[in-house]
Amino acid sequence: xxxxxxxPEALRLQEGESSSxxxxxxxxxxxxxxxxxxxxxxxxxxxxxxxxxxxxxxKERLKATLTKKESFLHITAPxxxxxxxxxxxxxxxxxxxxxxxxxxxxxxxxx
Amino acid sequence: DTEVTxxxxxxxxxxxxxxxxxxxxxxxxxxxxxxKQKAKKPPELxxxxxxxxxSINESVPSRFSPECPNSSLLNLHLHALQPEDSxxxxxxxxxxxxxxxxxxxxxxxxxxxxxx
Numbered sequence: 001x002x003x004x005x006x007x008p009e010a011l012r013l014q015e016g017e018s019s020s021x022x023x024x025x026x027x028x029x030x031x032x033x034x035x036x037x038x039x040x041x042x043x044x045x046x047x048x049x050x051x052x053x054x055x056x057x058x059k060e061r062l063k064a065t066l067t068k069k070e071s072f073l074h075i076t077a078p079x080x081x082x083x084x085x086x087x088x089x090x091x092x093x094x095x096x097x098x099x100x101x102x103x104x105x106x107x108x109x110x111x
Numbered sequence: 112d113t114e115v116t117x118x119x120x121x122x123x124x125x126x127x128x129x130x131x132x133x134x135x136x137x138x139x140x141x142x143x144x145x146x147k148q149k150a151k152k153p154p155e156l157x158x159x160x161x162x163x164x165x166s167i168n169e170s171v172p173s174r175f176s177p178e179c180p181n182s183s184l185l186n187l188h189l190h191a192l193q194p195e196d197s198x199x200x201x202x203x204x205x206x207x208x209x210x211x212x213x214x215x216x217x218x219x220x221x222x223x224x225x226x227x
Contacts, residue, residue, distance in 0.1 A: 043201050043218035097208035101153035
């Protein structure tokens with residue numbers, strides 16, 4: 001059975017304190033792994049798509065990496081505006097149209 | 112700013128009412144989705160439309176009725192809902208569901224539904 005697990009569930013950071021979020025997956029075949037950011041009461045905002053092990057993507061203070069078993073979202077020198085829930089989702093080769101989401105990591109960055 | 116637009120942003124309805132949620136995208140995408148999200152939970156897939164045809168129905172109760180009038184529009188008709196159906200309803204779209212590699216899905220801001 002396909003599984004997507006995110007850790008930690010919650011993360012509290014001081015402004016400027018870099019950290020990483022983990023998304024581990026067990027799937028039959030990976031078509032793509034996606035990271036989203038979701039602010040309270042709003043829809044998920046797309047951040048990155050990763051397709052194959054070794055791939056990396058960057059955007060401002062965020063960097064996403066992918067291995068054959070997990071993905072990391074690194075937050076470098078976070079600011080309070082990086083506070084959000086970060087969701088990881090996978091699309092598998094036999095899931096045709098379905099995205100399996102992890103439970104998310106809630107990040108709070110304090111000044 | 113998201114290019115998937117949902118209306119209304121908030122909806123309160125009684126259990127005997129009939130209402131609709133609307134979604135529009137102008138990205139030329141051919142796949143559209145409805146998701147339901149409860150507080151502190153990830154989105155749950157409800158329906159997938161591919162090229163204006165219903166492709167996936169995740170065993171959603173018939174009180175939720177989707178409609179795709181054209182490739183840019185997606186509606187969700189609501190009738191005889193229960194209080195437990197109160198949630199954030201998210202519309203999303205992607206280029207298609209069968210493309211090479213993964214297909215990134217883009218979400219709208221959501222419609223908050225409260226059933227009283």
